[in-house]
Amino acid sequence: MVRLLSLLTLYLWGFSDGFAQTIDLNQKVTISYQQEPLGSVLKKIEQKYQLKFSYSNSLLPIQKKVTLQVNNQTLQQAFEQLFTPIDIRFALIGGQIVLKKDRSTTRTTQKKPAVEPSTAQSDDGSSITIQILDASTSLPITAVNVVRVDSLLISNSNKTGLVRFNLKSDKLFKLDFTHVGYQKASLTINPQAKRQYTLWMIPKVERLAPITISINRDKRWKKLFNKFKNDFLGTSSNAAQCKILNPWVVEFVETTEGITLKKTSKDTLEIENNALGYKVFFLLNRFDLSQNVVHYRGRCHFLELPPKNRKQSRRWSRNRKRAYRGSFQHFLASMARKTSLKDGFEVLFSKSPPGKNNGIFFTIDLTRIIKRNKQTKQYTLTMPYYMKVVYNRELEEFNYLKWYKKSNPWIRRPLRPGNQSSWIYLKSGTLTFDKQGNILDNNLGVIRYGYWAWERVGEMIPYNNINEEPQTANRPRKR
Numbered sequence: 050m051v052r053l054l055s056l057l058t059l060y061l062w063g064f065s066d067g068f069a070q071t072i073d074l075n076q077k078v079t080i081s082y083q084q085e086p087l088g089s090v091l092k093k094i095e096q097k098y099q100l101k102f103s104y105s106n107s108l109l110p111i112q113k114k115v116t117l118q119v120n121n122q123t124l125q126q127a128f129e130q131l132f133t134p135i136d137i138r139f140a141l142i143g144g145q146i147v148l149k150k151d152r153s154t155t156r157t158t159q160k161k162p163a164v165e166p167s168t169a170q171s172d173d174g175s176s177i178t179i180q181i182l183d184a185s186t187s188l189p190i191t192a193v194n195v196v197r198v199d200s201l202l203i204s205n206s207n208k209t210g211l212v213r214f215n216l217k218s219d220k221l222f223k224l225d226f227t228h229v230g231y232q233k234a235s236l237t238i239n240p241q242a243k244r245q246y247t248l249w250m251i252p253k254v255e256r257l258a259p260i261t262i263s264i265n266r267d268k269r270w271k272k273l274f275n276k277f278k279n280d281f282l283g284t285s286s287n288a289a290q291c292k293i294l295n296p297w298v299v300e301f302v303e304t305t306e307g308i309t310l311k312k313t314s315k316d317t318l319e320i321e322n323n324a325l326g327y328k329v330f331f332l333l334n335r336f337d338l339s340q341n342v343v344h345y346r347g348r349c350h351f352l353e354l355p356p357k358n359r360k361q362s363r364r365w366s367r368n369r370k371r372a373y374r375g376s377f378q379h380f381l382a383s384m385a386r387k388t389s390l391k392d393g394f395e396v397l398f399s400k401s402p403p404g405k406n407n408g409i410f411f412t413i414d415l416t417r418i419i420k421r422n423k424q425t426k427q428y429t430l431t432m433p434y435y436m437k438v439v440y441n442r443e444l445e446e447f448n449y450l451k452w453y454k455k456s457n458p459w460i461r462r463p464l465r466p467g468n469q470s471s472w473i474y475l476k477s478g479t480l481t482f483d484k485q486g487n488i489l490d491n492n493l494g495v496i497r498y499g500y501w502a503w504e505r506v507g508e509m510i511p512y513n514n515i516n517e518e519p520q521t522a523n524r525p526r527k528r
Contacts, residue, residue: 072100072141074125074251084114090131098124104148110135129236133246140184140249177244179212179236181226184249193250194330196225196350216240226250227332227350229317273301273308280343281336281506282320284448287372288507290324299333307338321354325372325510326365328352343505351511372508375440375469377501382486384419385428393442399435403472403498410437427489430480440469440500449503472498487512 078098082090088111091102113135119127128139132148140147181190189210206212219240226234231250238246274296282288298318301308310333320329333347356362373379375393383392397410413434420429444466454460474496481489488495 072124072146074128074141075123077121078119078124078127079121080117080119080127082115082117084116087111087113087115087135090115090117101145102148103145108150109137109148126235126237134242138247138249141251176213176215177238177240177246179206179224179246179248181206181210181212181248181250183231184251190228190231190250192228193231194227194350196227197222227317227348269303270301273303274299276308276338277301277336280338281345283503283505283507284452285446285504285507286448287322287324287368288505289448290322291507292321292323294319294321299336304339308336309338310336320506322507323354324365324507325368326354326356326361327510328354329506329509331506349506349509369510371443372510375443375500376504376508377471377473377497378486380438380440380486381428381430381482381488382484384415384430385421385482385484385486387416389415393440395439395441397437397439398432399437402435402474403437406435426484428482428484430475430482431478432475432480433478435472435474438471438473438501440471443469445469445500449500452503469500471501473501474498485512 076098080094082093087109088106091104091111094100095102115131115135117127117131119130128146132139136150138149140149179195181193182188183190189206189208191206191208191210193206193210193212195204195206195212195214204212204214221237221239224236224238226236226248228250231252234248234250236246236248277299278293278296282291282293295318299310301310318329318331318333320331322329329349329351331347331349333345335344335346337344356365379392380389380394383389383394389396396412396415398413399406399410401407401409418431420431421427422429445468447466450464450466454464476494476496479490480495483489
């Protein structure tokens, strides 16, 4: 007889601190003002976008002439471009945009604890300092992820909300800032104009759903999590060296066909990949497992792990290059360079999906289906057929053969590693990517089969983080 277990229900409520806002700072706007007084610009923006600014005329330089040029950008970006150069900070509070003179730069330079000891005497102009504050309380925010556009996590804010890092060039670049309790923010860094910045992040206002805890639930959740881990991280040798550090943040729902992710699972998964030397922060928005088909979607950032010694550093470098070679990203980059054949890729086409084409293939000149936009420097692949891609520079892993045989139980004969074979099909008929092979549109429109379908998060590397050297050997390499 099954014993009835008492359930402990915890009700967690999100904070609400006056941010019941009606203004959407993410709405796209187009604004053009040339050398007009700040006060006049603010009034015109209020009238045009139904906004309300709150400020003191005696504290702001409202007679100062400013220039603002934005085209189809968010209000957040427009305000940053307008207020940052004249040292004004803004915050969305109670349905109003409050403007204040920014004095944080002078305060932080006077407070010795606000500067890390290792960089306290770094005034040679080679570093960038960013103070991150809560827009409602003006308090510093710790543990904010600072991410480059190539998805590589470069730093986290310290206990005083400060981020400091050295520069490698004076070029303009963009940073994204993410935190589980705040709305995502972006900041454009112009090293030639400014070295110290202040960023105000807006808290998220949420009411969290009740959490029910029971012994039966824990057993069921553990079973589902093990299934999720194999299908999310993969079963490759690299995936076997991955560890999810905070597995409790994901919640599942069992369906008749498999499992799916609860909508309340909004925290970021932290994954330590000891095979490639990264800590991966993955905000999983969707995960569906139905029979043998897996769909997952989200945003991920990478933090390089410190190697214990030179031997581990060299091993990570080799593994990263192996993970890149033959990948879908490598293939798209080689097509952009028009070197797919030279790089070891053989491309065939079929009107039927894998398993139903009866070995009937045809070839197409790749220059006919790949077009480059000279203005955006992006590439578009137009393909109404199924594409089979064979990479002949590396053999399949034995773990892939196990996965393939498990997915196709009717195969009785023993399988031997061959060249890596993958299929893709574009649901929309087109795919946009850049010269590094990064997909720029909806990745859910790409259906992958074979080796690329088997490779999962355990094989992922940051964008632009592999300097692939040309290979001259035609002999397949075994992992």
